[in-house]
Every structure is written in C-alpha cells, then in structure tokens.
Amino acid sequence: MVEIIEKGQYHTGDFSEELTSAEEGNRHIGTKLLFRNDEVGVWEVRLQPGERGGFHLHDRHYFWTVVKGGIGKQRTADGVYHIRRYEEGDTSFLPHTPSDSVIHDFENAGDSEIRFITVELYD
Known part of the structure; x- marks a missing residue:
C-alpha cells in the first residue's frame, strides 16, 4: 500500500514552462512508450535517484x-507536492477525463531506481 511520507507546497513559477506545455496537451506520461494502439498506451516509468519526469496531462x-519500489515525489499543478513510499505490486486506477484531468510530474526522491508500468486507456 502506498504510504504518504510528506505533503507540502512548492512554487509553481519554478516550473512555469513545463506547466504550460502540460496544459497545452503534453501527454508524455512515461520515460519510454512500450506499446500503443487505438485502445491503450503502455508506458514505462524508470527513474534513477534524483531523476525527474516532467509535468504532463492525464485526461x-x-x-x-x-x-x-522506492520513494517518489509528485507535484501537481495546484502547487501541492506529496512524497510517497511505493512497494512492488502497488497498483492504482485513476479515472480521469477531459473534464476531470490532472497535471503532475514525478521525481525519484529515493536512493535507488524506481520503476512503474503505466497503461493509459483510450476511448
């Protein structure tokens, strides 16, 4: 189960270009696209300690x-960040739509590689 270690605020101005790109439709949601067809996109997220994937849109x-598993820091477009501990096998489903979208980044805040598989479902 994912554990929240810390929650806080950050200054969105430090990421203004990335946030604008995400608002304009940046959907690069992983470090490597493994597969895509008309129904799904399968992404790998693989980050070394201190490495960060930029802000992107989930709609x-x-x-x-x-x-x-490892420790990840996620910032959302509203200026909030969460640091969480992830364990192998943790899984989450997020039902975002164009009218209920989210913009976030993801940073490896731990001391070893962190790796996810993310599957985006197309209509």
Whole structure:
C-alpha cells in the first residue's frame, strides 16, 4: 500500500514552462512508450535517484503498477507536492477525463531506481 511520507507546497513559477506545455496537451506520461494502439498506451516509468519526469496531462483513464519500489515525489499543478513510499505490486486506477484531468510530474526522491508500468486507456 502506498504510504504518504510528506505533503507540502512548492512554487509553481519554478516550473512555469513545463506547466504550460502540460496544459497545452503534453501527454508524455512515461520515460519510454512500450506499446500503443487505438485502445491503450503502455508506458514505462524508470527513474534513477534524483531523476525527474516532467509535468504532463492525464485526461484519460489510466492505471499504474509498481515494478520496483522506492520513494517518489509528485507535484501537481495546484502547487501541492506529496512524497510517497511505493512497494512492488502497488497498483492504482485513476479515472480521469477531459473534464476531470490532472497535471503532475514525478521525481525519484529515493536512493535507488524506481520503476512503474503505466497503461493509459483510450476511448
């Protein structure tokens, strides 16, 4: 089960270009696109300690599963961040739509590689 270690605020101005790109439709949701067809996109998220995936948009249903656990820091567009502990096998489904979208980044805040598989579901 994912554990929240810390929650706080950050200054969105530090990421203004990335946030604008995400608002304009940046859907690069992983570090490597493994597969895509008309129904799904399968992404790998693989980050070394200190490495960060930039802000991106989720406006479709998706789920992720942790392949290699660790500590992750996620910032959302509203200026809030969460630091969480992820364990192998943790999985979450997020039912986002164009009218209920989310913009966030993801940073490896731990001391070893972290790895997820994320599957985006297309209509």
